[in-house]
Amino acid sequence: MDWEIVEQRLMNLLNGGKHSELRGALMMLNEVDIARFMETLDKEKLLLTFRILPKDVSADVFAYMSAEQKQTLVESIGDNEIRSLIEDMFLDDTVDFLEELPANVVKRVLQNTSESKRNLINQFLRYPENSAGSLMTIEYMELKRGLTVREAMSAIKKTGLDKETIYTLYIIDQARHLIGTIALRTLILADDEVLIDSLMDTNIISVNTMDDQEKVAETVREYDLMTIPVVDNEHRLVGIITADDVMDVIEDENTEDFEKMAALTPAEDEYLKMTPWQLAKNRLPWLLLLATVAIVTGMIITNYETLLEGTGMGIILTACIPMLMDTGGNCGAQASTLMIRGIALGEIEFKDIGKALWKEVRVGLIIGTVLFIYTFVRVYLINHGSLAVCFVVSISLFCTVLMSKSLGCVLPLTAKRLGFDPALMASPLITTIVDMASLIVYFTIATSVLGV
Amino acid sequence: MDWEIVEQRLMNLLNGGKHSELRGALMMLNEVDIARFMETLDKEKLLLTFRILPKDVSADVFAYMSAEQKQTLVESIGDNEIRSLIEDMFLDDTVDFLEELPANVVKRVLQNTSESKRNLINQFLRYPENSAGSLMTIEYMELKRGLTVREAMSAIKKTGLDKETIYTLYIIDQARHLIGTIALRTLILADDEVLIDSLMDTNIISVNTMDDQEKVAETVREYDLMTIPVVDNEHRLVGIITADDVMDVIEDENTEDFEKMAALTPAEDEYLKMTPWQLAKNRLPWLLLLATVAIVTGMIITNYETLLEGTGMGIILTACIPMLMDTGGNCGAQASTLMIRGIALGEIEFKDIGKALWKEVRVGLIIGTVLFIYTFVRVYLINHGSLAVCFVVSISLFCTVLMSKSLGCVLPLTAKRLGFDPALMASPLITTIVDMASLIVYFTIATSVLGV
Numbered sequence: 031m032d033w034e035i036v037e038q039r040l041m042n043l044l045n046g047g048k049h050s051e052l053r054g055a056l057m058m059l060n061e062v063d064i065a066r067f068m069e070t071l072d073k074e075k076l077l078l079t080f081r082i083l084p085k086d087v088s089a090d091v092f093a094y095m096s097a098e099q100k101q102t103l104v105e106s107i108g109d110n111e112i113r114s115l116i117e118d119m120f121l122d123d124t125v126d127f128l129e130e131l132p133a134n135v136v137k138r139v140l141q142n143t144s145e146s147k148r149n150l151i152n153q154f155l156r157y158p159e160n161s162a163g164s165l166m167t168i169e170y171m172e173l174k175r176g177l178t179v180r181e182a183m184s185a186i187k188k189t190g191l192d193k194e195t196i197y198t199l200y201i202i203d204q205a206r207h208l209i210g211t212i213a214l215r216t217l218i219l220a221d222d223e224v225l226i227d228s229l230m231d232t233n234i235i236s237v238n239t240m241d242d243q244e245k246v247a248e249t250v251r252e253y254d255l256m257t258i259p260v261v262d263n264e265h266r267l268v269g270i271i272t273a274d275d276v277m278d279v280i281e282d283e284n285t286e287d288f289e290k291m292a293a294l295t296p297a298e299d300e301y302l303k304m305t306p307w308q309l310a311k312n313r314l315p316w317l318l319l320l321a322t323v324a325i326v327t328g329m330i331i332t333n334y335e336t337l338l339e340g341t342g343m344g345i346i347l348t349a350c351i352p353m354l355m356d357t358g359g360n361c362g363a364q365a366s367t368l369m370i371r372g373i374a375l376g377e378i379e380f381k382d383i384g385k386a387l388w389k390e391v392r393v394g395l396i397i398g399t400v401l402f403i404y405t406f407v408r409v410y411l412i413n414h415g416s417l418a419v420c421f422v423v424s425i426s427l428f429c430t431v432l433m434s435k436s437l438g439c440v441l442p443l444t445a446k447r448l449g450f451d452p453a454l455m456a457s458p459l460i461t462t463i464v465d466m467a468s469l470i471v472y473f474t475i476a477t478s479v480l481g482v
Numbered sequence: 483m484d485w486e487i488v489e490q491r492l493m494n495l496l497n498g499g500k501h502s503e504l505r506g507a508l509m510m511l512n513e514v515d516i517a518r519f520m521e522t523l524d525k526e527k528l529l530l531t532f533r534i535l536p537k538d539v540s541a542d543v544f545a546y547m548s549a550e551q552k553q554t555l556v557e558s559i560g561d562n563e564i565r566s567l568i569e570d571m572f573l574d575d576t577v578d579f580l581e582e583l584p585a586n587v588v589k590r591v592l593q594n595t596s597e598s599k600r601n602l603i604n605q606f607l608r609y610p611e612n613s614a615g616s617l618m619t620i621e622y623m624e625l626k627r628g629l630t631v632r633e634a635m636s637a638i639k640k641t642g643l644d645k646e647t648i649y650t651l652y653i654i655d656q657a658r659h660l661i662g663t664i665a666l667r668t669l670i671l672a673d674d675e676v677l678i679d680s681l682m683d684t685n686i687i688s689v690n691t692m693d694d695q696e697k698v699a700e701t702v703r704e705y706d707l708m709t710i711p712v713v714d715n716e717h718r719l720v721g722i723i724t725a726d727d728v729m730d731v732i733e734d735e736n737t738e739d740f741e742k743m744a745a746l747t748p749a750e751d752e753y754l755k756m757t758p759w760q761l762a763k764n765r766l767p768w769l770l771l772l773a774t775v776a777i778v779t780g781m782i783i784t785n786y787e788t789l790l791e792g793t794g795m796g797i798i799l800t801a802c803i804p805m806l807m808d809t810g811g812n813c814g815a816q817a818s819t820l821m822i823r824g825i826a827l828g829e830i831e832f833k834d835i836g837k838a839l840w841k842e843v844r845v846g847l848i849i850g851t852v853l854f855i856y857t858f859v860r861v862y863l864i865n866h867g868s869l870a871v872c873f874v875v876s877i878s879l880f881c882t883v884l885m886s887k888s889l890g891c892v893l894p895l896t897a898k899r900l901g902f903d904p905a906l907m908a909s910p911l912i913t914t915i916v917d918m919a920s921l922i923v924y925f926t927i928a929t930s931v932l933g934v
Contacts (some may be wrong), residue, residue: 058685059685060687060705062704062706065517066494075831097848098589123509124514125778175726183670186670187670187671190670190671191586192665192729196667197649197666197667214649214666215642215648215649218635218638218639218641218642218670219639233510233511233512235512247839250729251726251729251730251733252514253512253514254514254726255726256708256724256725270707273725273726273729274703274707274708276729277702277703277725277728277729277732277740278703280729280732280733281703281732281827284732284736285827286821287740287821288739288740288743288819288823289819289823290817290822291740291819292816292818292819292820292821292909293812293815293816294816294820297820300824300829301820301821301823301824301829301830301838301841302824302829302830302837302838302841304844306841306844306847306848307848308844309820309841309845310848310849310852312851313813313845314848314849314852317809317810317812317849317853318806318811318852318853320803320812320922321808321809321853321856321857322811324804324805324808325801325805325860325864326805327804327805327808328800328801328802328803328805329801331800331801331803331804332797332798332800333636335797335800336797345787345788346784347782348783348784348800349777349780349781349783349784350780350788351780351783352774352776352780353776353777353779353780353785353918354781354808355804355807356770356772356776356779356913356914357769357773357776358772359811359913360745360768360769360772361765361908362768363744363745363909363910364744364745364746364765366744367740367741367743367744367746368741368744368746368749368753368761369753370740371740371741371753372742372752372753372754375733375737377752377753378753378754381753382605385502385754386753386754389753389754389758389761392758393758393761393762393765395758396758396759396762396766397762397765397766397825400762400766400770401769401770401773404770404773405773408777412777439541457744457909458812458815459817460812462808465804
C-alpha cells in the first residue's frame with residue numbers, strides 16, 4: 031500500500047479519537063514506519079500516539095524518531111515514563127539519544143535512570159566520538175569457557191531475550207578475556223554434552239574500544255562480518271558492533287568525503303534540516319581561502335598580458351586560458367578522486383605511490399597526446415593561429431595534463447602519509463594550484479617560443 | 483601478529499615443503515586471510531596450497547580470491563575438482579565467479595556441474611546486472627506454515643548446515659508465497675508445541691528480483707536489517723540478500739558517484755589493476771567535451787576584451803576573471819554535492835525542489851554579501867581600482883554566487899526527475915556552465931556601468 035494512503039488512514043483514526051483501532055493499525059507496521067508516521071505529529075498527538083503503543087514497542091519506535099521529536103516527547107512525559115523508556119531501550123540507542131539532547135534534558139533523563147544503567151551510560155559517553163567504544167552495544171551474549179552445549183543453550187534461553195543479537199556467542203575466560211566465538215547455528219547443531227571450548231573458533235577478528243569507526247567499517251567489510259566484538263587494551267570483551275550500525279558508519283564516512291572534496295566543512299545534520307546560516311558557515315571559509323589564492327592567478331595573467339599586448343597574438347592566447355585552466359582542473363580532479371577513493375577503500379597505500387605515479391604519467395602521456403592534436407588542429411582552424419601559436423597552446427596543454435595528473439596522484443597520498451585527510455586534496459584545491467602552475471608554464475613557453 | 487610476519491612464516495613452510503605444518507598454520511587463519519596469502523603465489527604454489535586445504539575450507543577461500551587467481555586455479559585443476567568445488571560453494575559466490583570468467587572457461591565449469599545446480603546458475607545469470615536477483619543467494623531456510631516449533635527446529639537441524647544464514651526463517655504457504663518471518667531467537671525461546679504461524683511476523687519488508695541494488699541497499703539501511711527476502715512478481719520467495727553483500731553494494735554505488743562527479747566513466751576494476759589505456763579511455767571523452775565547451779568561454783573573454791582594451795580598466799577586470807570563475811565553480815560544486823548526496827541517501831526528493839532552492843537562495847545571499855564586501859575592499863586596496871570598477875567586480879561576484887548556488891541546486895534534482903543520474907550534474911559540468919554565465923554577467927555589468 032502507498033505510504034500516503036497509510037498515513038492518511040492513521041491520521042483519520044487519530045483525529046477521530048479511535049485509539050484502540052489506531053493501536054491495532056500501528057501494530058501492523060514496522061517500528062521504522064511508526065516513527066516515520068509520528069514524525070509529522072504535533073506535541074499533543076505525538077504524546078497520545080506514543081502512549082497508545084505497547085511498552086515494548088514504544089522503546090524501539092523511540093530509537094527511530096528524529097532528535098527533535100525525541101526531545102519534544104521527553105519534555106512532555108513524566109519521570110516514571112522516562113525511567114521505563116530508558117530501561118527498555120538498548121544501551122547504544124540510549125547513548126545516541128543522550129548525545130543529541132541539550133544538557134538540562136540529559137540531566138533529567140539520567141536522574142530517572144537506575145544507578146547501574148547510569149554508570150554504564152556515563153562510561154559510554156566518555157568514549158571519543160566516532161570511536162568503536164561510542165558505537166558498540168553491551169547487549170551481547172557471553173558464555174564462560176568450560177560449559178557444555180546443553181548449559182550454553184539453557185543460558186541463552188534464560189538471558190538471550192534482552193540481547194541485541196545472540197547469533198554469535200562470545201566465550202570468555204575467568205578474567206573476561208575474549209578467547210573465542212561460536213555461531214549459534216553451530217551450537218544448535220551440536221550434541222548436548224560436548225564442551226563449547228572444543229567448538230569455538232579461536233581465530234577472533236576484533237577491534238579496540240579506541241579504534242576509529244572507519245577502521246571498524248573496513249574490518250567488518252573485509253571479513254564479511256555481521257557483528258564484531260570490541261575489546262579493551264587487555265583484550266577483555268566490552269561490547270559488540272552490529273552490521274546495521276556499520277552501514278550507517280560507511281554512509282557517514284562517505285558523506286564526509288563527498289563534502290570535503292567539494293570544499294565543504296562536514297555538516298552535522300541532514301541538508302533540509304539545516305538553516306541557511308549553518309550552511310553558509312560550512313562553505314564560506316573555503317570560498318574565501320580559494321578566492322584569495324585565485325587572486326595570484328589573476329596577477330599572473332595581467333603580468334604577462336601586458337608583455338603580449340603589442341604582439342597581436344594576445345587575443346588568441348587569452349581565448350585559450352579558460353580551456354587550459356578547466357582541462358587542468360578536470361585532469362587533476364580525475365586523478366585525485368581515484369586516489370582518494372582508493373585510499374578510503376584500502377586499495378591504495380602510500381607505498382604504492384611509485385606505481386600510481388608511473389601509471390598517471392603514462393595516462394597523462396596518452397591523454398596529453400590526444401589533447402595536443404585536438405587543440406593544435408582546433409586553434410589552427412577556428413582561431414586561425416599561426417603554427418607557432420598553435421604549438422604554444424598545444425604543448426602548454428600537454429604539460430598541464432601531465433602536471434595535473436601527477437599532482438592529483440601525489441598530493442592525496444602524501445596528505446595521507448602526513449596524517450591529513452586525503453579528501454582535502456580534491457578538485458577545489460588542486461584546480462587552484464593547477465590554474466597557477468599551468469598559466470606560468472603557458473606564458474613561459476609563449477614568451478620563449480614567440481620571442482617576446 | 484603483523485601480517486608480514488605471518489606471510490613470511492607461511493612462505494617458509496610452503497617453500498620448505500612442510501605441507502602438514504602449512505595446513506596447520508593456514509587453519510589458524512580466517513578464509514579472507516588465507517585468500518590474501520594465496521594472492522601472491524605463482525600458479526604452481528597456488529595449486530599446491532589450494533589442494534592442501536580441507537575441502538570445506540577451500541570453497542570458502544576460493545570465493546574470496548581475486549578474479550585472476552580464480553581463473554588460474556580453475557584452468558589448472560581437473561574436472562572432478564571443479565565439480566566438487568562448485569558443489570561446495572554458495573550459489574551467489576558461484577554466480578559472481580562465473581560472471582568474471584571468459585566464456586570458454588565458463589563453459590568448462592558449467593559442463594562439470596550437476597544439472598540441477600546448472601539450471602539454477604543459468605537462471606541467476608539471466609537476472610540483469612545490479613538487480614536484486616543477481617545479488618541474492620538461495621541458501622536460506624524456509625519453513626512451511628502449520629509446523630510446530632519442535633518440527634521447525636528439527637527441520638533446521640536437518641538442513642540448516644548448508645544455509646548461508648538461518649537466523650531469520652521464512653514462512654511460506656503451499657504456493658511458496660512468503661507469508662511471514664521468524665527470528666531463530668524467537669523459535670529457540672518458544673515452547674515446543676506452539677504453531678510457528680502464531681509466532682511469525684507478517685509485516686514483511688522485501689524486495690523484488692528486478693529491483694535495482696540501490697533500492698535494496700536503501701531498504702536494508704532504512705530498516706536496519708541483517709537479511710532481506712527477495713520475491714518474484716507473484717510474491718513467491720526466491721532468495722535472500724545478506725548485510726555483508728549490501729555493504730559492498732553501498733561502497734560500489736558510492737564509488738560510482740565519486741567517479742561520475744569527477745567526470746570519469748565508472749571503472750570496472752581496482753585502480754592499481756587497470757592499464758593506462760583503460761584509465762585514459764574512462765577520462766578522455768569527458769575532457770574533450772568539457773574542453774570544447776570551454777572554447778566558448780574563451781570566445782566570450784576575447785569578444786569583450788577588445789571592447790575594454792581602450793578604457794585602461796581592462797587589466798584590472800582581466801585580473802579578476804580567475805577569481806570569479808573559480809568561486810562560481812566552487813559555489814556550484816558545494817550546492818550540487820549536497821543535493822547529489824541528499825538524493826543518494828533518500829533525504830532529498832524532487833518534491834523538495836522549492837524548499838531547497840529557497841534555502842540555496844538565502845545561503846547565496848549570505849555568502850554573496852560577505853564576498854561582495856571582501857572583494858570590494860580587496861580590489862580597492864590591492865588593485866587600486868576606481869569605486870566603479872570595485873563595484874563591477876563585487877556585484878558580478880554576488881550575482882555569480884547566487885546563480886551558481888541555484889544551478890547547483892536545481893540541476894541535480896531536475897536530472898533525477900528526468901531519469902538521469904544526478905551525479906553527472908556535479909562540479910565539472912556546473913563549473914563549465916557557471917564559467918560562461920558568470921563572464922556574460924561580468925562583462926554586461928562592466929560595459930553598462932563603465933559606459934563603454
